[in-house]
Amino acid sequence: MTALADNPEASLSAIADAAGVSRATLHRYFPARQALIDTISLHAIQETDAAVNAINWEGMTGQEYLLAVFEAVIPLGDRYHVLSRVPLDAASDAVREAYARQLRGVDTMVQWMAREGLVASRVPTAWAALVIDSLIYAAWTAVRDGAVAPREAAALACRTYLHGLSENAQ
Numbered sequence: 001m002t003a004l005a006d007n008p009e010a011s012l013s014a015i016a017d018a019a020g021v022s023r024a025t026l027h028r029y030f031p032a033r034q035a036l037i038d039t040i041s042l043h044a045i046q047e048t049d050a051a052v053n054a055i056n057w058e059g060m061t062g063q064e065y066l067l068a069v070f071e072a073v074i075p076l077g078d079r080y081h082v083l084s085r086v087p088l089d090a091a092s093d094a095v096r097e098a099y100a101r102q103l104r105g106v107d108t109m110v111q112w113m114a115r116e117g118l119v120a121s122r123v124p125t126a127w128a129a130l131v132i133d134s135l136i137y138a139a140w141t142a143v144r145d146g147a148v149a150p151r152e153a154a155a156l157a158c159r160t161y162l163h164g165l166s167e168n169a170q
Contacts, residue, residue, distance in 0.1 A: 003015045003017070003018035003019070004037075004040075011033065012026055012027065012030065012032075012033050012036065015033075015036065034090060034091075034092070037090075037091070038091055038092040038094065038095050041091060041095045041098075041099075042094060042095055042098060044076070045095070045102055046098075047076060048072075048073050048076055048102070049102065049105075051072040051073055051076060052069055052072055052073065052105070054072070055068045055069065055072060061116065062109070062112050062113035062115075062118050063113070063116075063118055063158070063162060065109065065112070066109065066113065066118075066132075066158050066161065066162070067154060067155065067158040069109070070135075070136070070139065070153075070154035070155075070157045070158050071150075071151060073136055074136065074139045074140065074143065074150050074153050074154050074157070075143075075150040077136070077139065077140030077143055077144065077150075078140075078143070078144065084137050084140070103129060103133075106129040106132055106133065107125050107126070107129050109132075110125050110128040110129050110132070111125060113128075114128075118162055131161060132161060135157040135160060135161055136157065138157070139153035139154065139156070139157045140153075142156075
């Protein structure tokens, strides 16, 4: 994964070298670079789903749940940040379907927050969900670069989503 993080275009040979295995061994499990990327992507989606599904959301407000989601997902960024730079159109159908299912879950969360008045009714759900996705990417970047700690990044992402960045924001 480090080879991909350092160079998203890394070849299977470079990835094998970085992993300390032979190219033939890697090719035995992943006949093409995209097969490796798809496997890592599916694992990332499953791991983030498991982290979010472990949240006991009963009795939470939408704001509390959003913060809990950020707190659960942002610490995983060290492993999956590179995947956010991989074009989704090159991914397998299984990856695209899993990601689409995950985004439907984000849409449901946005609709819940809209019912609570946390998201303006005139904001399209797809836009609000994309902003959450973008804030996760921004948080992963900030944590990777050492600008903030994961928990601080989660709080900042939640604040930014709900209140913006102005001094007048809560």
